[in-house]
Amino acid sequence: MDGRSTQSRKAAVRLDAQQRLELEQCTRNGVGSAKQILHARILLLADADHALGRYTDEQIGKSLGIASKTVARVRERFVRGGLKMAVERKRRPYPPIAPKLDGKAEAELVALCCSQPPAGRARWTMSLLADAMVERKIVVSIGRETVRTALKKMNCSPGGSNATASPNVTAPASWPRWRRCLTSTPHRSRKIAR
Numbered sequence: 001m002d003g004r005s006t007q008s009r010k011a012a013v014r015l016d017a018q019q020r021l022e023l024e025q026c027t028r029n030g031v032g033s034a035k036q037i038l039h040a041r042i043l044l045l046a047d048a049d050h051a052l053g054r055y056t057d058e059q060i061g062k063s064l065g066i067a068s069k070t071v072a073r074v075r076e077r078f079v080r081g082g083l084k085m086a087v088e089r090k091r092r093p094y095p096p097i098a099p100k101l102d103g104k105a106e107a108e109l110v111a112l113c114c115s116q117p118p119a120g121r122a123r124w125t126m127s128l129l130a131d132a133m134v135e136r137k138i139v140v141s142i143g144r145e146t147v148r149t150a151l152k153k154m155n156c157s158p159g160g161s162n163a164t165a166s167p168n169v170t171a172p173a174s175w176p177r178w179r180r181c182l183t184s185t186p187h188r189s190r191k192i193a194r
Contacts, residue, residue, distance in 0.1 A: 011072070011079045012054075013046040019083050020047070026087070038064065039087045042074045100139055100146050108138050109150055113158045124158035 015023070023040040026032050032040070044050070045060045057068040057075075064071075078086035101109065112132055117124045126144035133139050133147070151158060 011076045012048045013043055013075050013078055014049055015043065015047045020044070022083065023087075032087075033089075035089060036087050038066070039074050042066075042071050043078055043083075043086060046071065046075050100142050101150050105133075105138050106150055106154065108136075109133060109147065110154060110156055112136075113151060113156055126158070129158060 023044050026040040027037055027044065030037060041064060042060060045055045045063070046057075048054045055063075057071040060071045061068040074086055109129065112129060113124055118128060118132075121128065126147045129147045129151075130142045130144050133142055
């Protein structure tokens, strides 16, 4: 007896009626992602209680155009964690690339944005902010786009006469004046000369 046959018996997929119905709906309506639909098809074909008998990993792999190891992994995930774990993508506990700016660096970026721009400049630009953060050794390197998205996330606008970290809101005092201007202008009717 080799290790594969004992492994395949351990990871035998047995679907109940409800699980089979969910997987068939997933493959029919195509609402899920391509991976979800593929994993649903794998489980349907790997079911030990399948009407035509359970297919081997190689047969499933050939019919779906994937490697037999992928079939084995999906089967094992189903046995270990159930239907949801086998069909849906595993969420990462942390992002693949650590963010350039943490909370402290973002706070320093806002403080820098609210400070006076360099001499000879009227306002801060994204490039100037990125360069200043590297010069002050807040970060090792940073791009303009990272600075822009961080400021956008915090509703902070660099430069200008009122550079603040608060959202830009139109002052309510200007609205009544506008309304007054519109209503105070009389409508003149034109008389057509005959």
